Amino acid sequence: MKHAIVASALxxxxxxxxxxxxxxxxxxxxxxxxxCRTCHYPEKTYGDHNGPNLYGIFGRKAGSVxxxxxxxxxxxKAGFDWTPxxxxxxxxxxxxxxxxxxxVVFQTTPxxxxxxxxxxxxxxD
Numbered sequence: 001m002k003h004a005i006v007a008s009a010l011x012x013x014x015x016x017x018x019x020x021x022x023x024x025x026x027x028x029x030x031x032x033x034x035x036c037r038t039c040h041y042p043e044k045t046y047g048d049h050n051g052p053n054l055y056g057i058f059g060r061k062a063g064s065v066x067x068x069x070x071x072x073x074x075x076x077k078a079g080f081d082w083t084p085x086x087x088x089x090x091x092x093x094x095x096x097x098x099x100x101x102x103x104v105v106f107q108t109t110p111x112x113x114x115x116x117x118x119x120x121x122x123x124x125d
Contacts (some may be wrong), residue, residue, distance in 0.1 A: 007062045021088075022114040029119025032112045039104065042123040051103065057082045074100035084117045091116070 024121070039051035047053055052068035060082055063075035078098060080086060090097055091113045094105040106117070 001056070015055065017115045019063070022111045023090065024114035024116075024118030027120055028111075029115035030113050032108075033119050035106060042120055044123065054120055055124060057120055058084060058124070064080070072098075072101045074098050075102075084121070085118075087117055088113050 017029060022067060036054075040048055041047070041049055041055045042054045042057075044053075044055040046055075048065065048068045052065040052071070062078040062080055063071045091108050092110075094103060
């Protein structure tokens with residue numbers, strides 16, 4: 001199941017690769033992340049909130065923050081590591097990609113997603 005989910009996402013990503021991806025801007029991303037901050041913090045020292053902390057998200061296995069106890073079963077079993085491309089796909093397809101997750105669905109533009117991703121890239125060791 002998890003391999004089919006990731007394979008479907010990667011296929012969709014490769015099919016959409018022809019579309020121009022906007023260049024992200026971390027400062028715009030900080031502002032756009034405001035809607036995400038309702039549930040998530042990217043700062044290392046803030047811990048979890050209504051959602052898991054996003055510090056060091058890129059390269060981390062989905063559903064794996066040990067201190068966060070409220071992952072959906074689908075997220076716990078997803079079996080992939082977060083990349084900027086998968087986060088973009090997730091944000092563009094909320095409610096469709098891992099539909100059993102408990103994340104609140106909201107709309108983002110390609111530019112907002114690129115900016116949020118650029119902002120989150122700063123939060124790592």
